[in-house]
Amino acid sequence: MLRGDSDNQLVRTFRPRRRRLGAEMGDVYERLIDRWSIDEDGDPIDPSAVFGGESRTILEIGCGRGDLAVSYAVAHPNDALMAIDVHTRGIANILAGIETHDLGNVRVIEGDAQVFVRRLPPGSIDEMWVFFPDPWPKVRHRNRRLLRDDLIATLTEPLKVGGVLRLATDIEDYARTASSAVAASGRFADPSLGRPDWRIETVFERRGVREGRDAIDLAWTRVVEPSC
Template sequence: MSGRQVAALEQLWPVYGLRVADAVPFDSAGPFDPAGLFGRRAPLVLEIGSGMGDTTVEMAAADPDRDYLAVEVHTPGIANLLYLVHLHELRNVRIAEGDALDLVELLPPDSVAAVHVFFPDPWPKSRHHKRRLIQPAHVARLRSRLAVGGTLHCATDWAEYAESMRATLDADPGLVNPHDGYAPRPAHRPVTRFERRALAVGRPIADLIYLRR
């Protein structure tokens, strides 16, 4: 990590950070209430795999009426996001360190306005497909946390994974595709670093946007 990132992690983690392993599960013994992280109750966006944080910061800055909870495992990415959040004086971003699916289990059902999964690892080898995030059991867990009408938005530059995602999302009985196929690229989703690299070598980008019934 750069010196700036090290300093951000040391100084800003206590302000904006949450370790998934330390959070209290959502149950009768002590619910995990995301509103406690932000000091207000607002629609919640879950960003799974925030990378270096540029996209999360840009979207949150343009969307101040919603709160963004970014979950990431890559320490330099977490540190960079902390720095950017502080630099832009954003009040509606918090960063969770740990497994995204463990975090999903902590969230109350029907509590999330949107889930963003932008350019997840495609695990291209067949023997690694079981590690992919977008598969039936995981999608069912994500959907259970979405409020009715909430959005599950995925994007990938890997054509085979895009087809797999679409088949999996189409098969989930609690989701509906308002675009009847791949979605037009939404203007509110910033161009990510992964996307720029993909476009530079001619790989098409697929956006998949589904709503909870």
């Protein structure tokens, strides 16, 4: 699927890609997508009802290949994870992981997080992860960054008070501009630094390490009620 701007008002934060799934992954995708996915757009949903329990609910935005989503869900069976990306290949990888590990605590969303967060009621999730977001290094592309001034409030509206927004990036300037955007929103406490022990190294992180860049992990706790 090639994704363009999914909504004329939305600034695209990802790079469109058209890559076909091979026969094996295509089969996994076709067999499992309806069972384990949530539509990008539609009426509001109650995440705890989706997972049928009292689980802590997490949204991973830009899950890429989905390796972290699968490893986290395996290691934390009592947490519920929604993983979203616009690219079908990663979604298919997660579906394969769900089947291999017999996971019931993961759902995938194939689409734009800017659209999907509108389905999540204010205060309905415990954590939001943005790990190695597209860096958009050129100054004229900065308005495409996910964690930016004009998007942060809407994007994080589903986070409950006490909920945590996590960022990992190996681009210092991204960490800096995201920090000022989060601070300017007035909704979060000062960030804590440090890599969670469950955050495995992904392909994107490994590439940065090879090129001499270290990851910066930041976590902000929400302190102001949503919709204030």
